[in-house]
Amino acid sequence: MPRVEVLVTDTVIKQFQQDGTFLITSDDKADATLSGEISHINRQPARSVRGNVLATTEFNLALSVKFSLTTRDGKQLAGPAEVTGTTSFFVTSDVTTDERQALPLATEDLATRLVTQLSEGW
Numbered sequence: 001m002p003r004v005e006v007l008v009t010d011t012v013i014k015q016f017q018q019d020g021t022f023l024i025t026s027d028d029k030a031d032a033t034l035s036g037e038i039s040h041i042n043r044q045p046a047r048s049v050r051g052n053v054l055a056t057t058e059f060n061l062a063l064s065v066k067f068s069l070t071t072r073d074g075k076q077l078a079g080p081a082e083v084t085g086t087t088s089f090f091v092t093s094d095v096t097t098d099e100r101q102a103l104p105l106a107t108e109d110l111a112t113r114l115v116t117q118l119s120e121g122w
Contacts, residue, residue, distance in 0.1 A: 001068055002040060007107050012036070015111035021119035023051060032077055035119075036067040040051065043099060048071060061099060062086045063106040078118055085110025 012034075016022050027033065042062045049055035063086075068079030086109055089102035 002026065004063075004103065005043070007104065008036070008038060008063070008110070011104070011107045011111040012114060015108075015115045019070050019115045019119055021115075024074060032069050032110050033070050034067060036114075039064045039066045039105075056091060058088055058090050059095075059099070059102075061102050061106045063103070065110060065114070067114065067122060068093045077119050081117075083110055083114045083117060085113060 013024055017022055033101060040062075042064075042097040044060045044062075045056040045058075046060045047056065048061035049057055062084050064082055064084040066080060066082045068081070069077040085106045087102050089098050089105075091098055
């Protein structure tokens, strides 16, 4: 999916700002750097049409990111680990559009889980 990286990055930054545990700053002022890589986006059928098991009415969407938190001198503070955000969505006439609209919800769930994991664990 195009621009997923930007969506994930922006959402994680906003979640850090909302949480307030860490301050987002430039590389030269940072005590630590969070690196992440989208490992997979997975769509699984959750509910089928009654009487037609091949037609799906609802999907589960999962977005996973592998991440690590490293100090300026290279010491590993967290990770490498993986965090997953999920959501579900109902299917209309265009599954691709439905999935694109559900992606921000899975991204918000991922960002919340990531920030919570880092703020409680460090």
